[in-house]
Amino acid sequence: MQSMNGASSDPALYPMQEPLTRADLMRLRGGLTLWLLTMSVPLMLLVEMRFILVGTYVSPHVYQGVGIAALIVLIVSGLVMSMANRAAKNGDTKSILTNTSLTMWLGFAAWVLIGIQVTNRTMHSTSHYGETYLVTAGLVDFYLTCLLIAVFAVRSRVKRLAGSLQNFWGVHATTTVWWFGVIAWLVVYLEMYII
Numbered sequence: 376m377q378s379m380n381g382a383s384s385d386p387a388l389y390p391m392q393e394p395l396t397r398a399d400l401m402r403l404r405g406g407l408t409l410w411l412l413t414m415s416v417p418l419m420l421l422v423e424m425r426f427i428l429v430g431t432y433v434s435p436h437v438y439q440g441v442g443i444a445a446l447i448v449l450i451v452s453g454l455v456m457s458m459a460n461r462a463a464k465n466g467d468t469k470s471i472l473t474n475t476s477l478t479m480w481l482g483f484a485a486w487v488l489i490g491i492q493v494t495n496r497t498m499h500s501t502s503h504y505g506e507t508y509l510v511t512a513g514l515v516d517f518y519l520t521c522l523l524i525a526v527f528a529v530r531s532r533v534k535r536l537a538g539s540l541q542n543f544w545g546v547h548a549t550t551t552v553w554w555f556g557v558i559a560w561l562v563v564y565l566e567m568y569i570i
Contacts, residue, residue: 400544403544403548407548407551407552411551411552411555414518414555415555415559417514418511418514418515418518418559418562418563421507421510421511421514422511422562422563422566424507437492437508437567437568438491438492439568441488441491441492442492442564442567442568443564443568444488445485445488445489445560445564446560446561446564448481448484448485448488449481449482449485449556449557449560449561450557451481452477452478452481452482452485452553452557453553453554453557455474455477455478455481456474456475456478456526456549456550456553456554457550457554458470458474459471459474459475459478459546459550460546460547460550462474462546463543463546463547464543466543468533468534468537471530471533471543471546472530472533472534475526475529475530475533475546476530478526478553479523479526479527479530482519482522482523482526482553482556483523485519485560486516486519486520486523489512489515489516489519489560490512490516492508492512493509493512493513493516508567511563511566511567512563512567515556515559515560515563518555518556518559519556522549522552522553522556525549525552525553526549526553529545529546529549532545533545533546
């Protein structure tokens with residue numbers, strides 16, 4: 376079966392062009408929850424590793440302003456992505472595109488802010504503090520890279536298929552995963568900058 380833009384309507388290939396049943400939503404939410412739990416494992420291992428190696432020591436070389444700026448930008452980006460999610464519930468594709476675009480810019484700004492201390496050599500990578508900070512902050516930047524790709528992908532899908540979309544699960548799921556990234560940096564910020 377072909378859709379009006381020539382794409383196959385196979386739900387496996389074009390899931391946003393098929394209506395979702397309650398059972399579909401339960402399976403999707405369950406899978407997303409399981410995936411997020413598995414994504415949190417590496418972060419929690421690194422957090423625990425820091426306490427084993429470093430205790431409660433916060434390096435004098437860490438820039439509090441950069442860390443809090445990244446946190447503020449990420450929280451704002453999460454709120455903007457939530458606006459895209461609300462727009463998806465109303466089927467407002469124009470608002471989805473606007474808000475996801477802004478989310479990507481804010482996410483990139485946070486990515487740079489977090490990456491500053493990973494790359495500026497203020498902490499020696501083989502010091503007890505450096506070896507835990509650089510790897511943990513680097514993991515959050517890796518998560519942000521994946522999240523930026525996810526937002527770009529869902530934005531592209533909404534833009535390309537706006538007239539034939541039957542559900543906006545992709546926007547809902549991407550919003551949830553984006554908030555996972557915000558919370559990941561909050562945990563790292565509290566641990567690496569304050570505790």
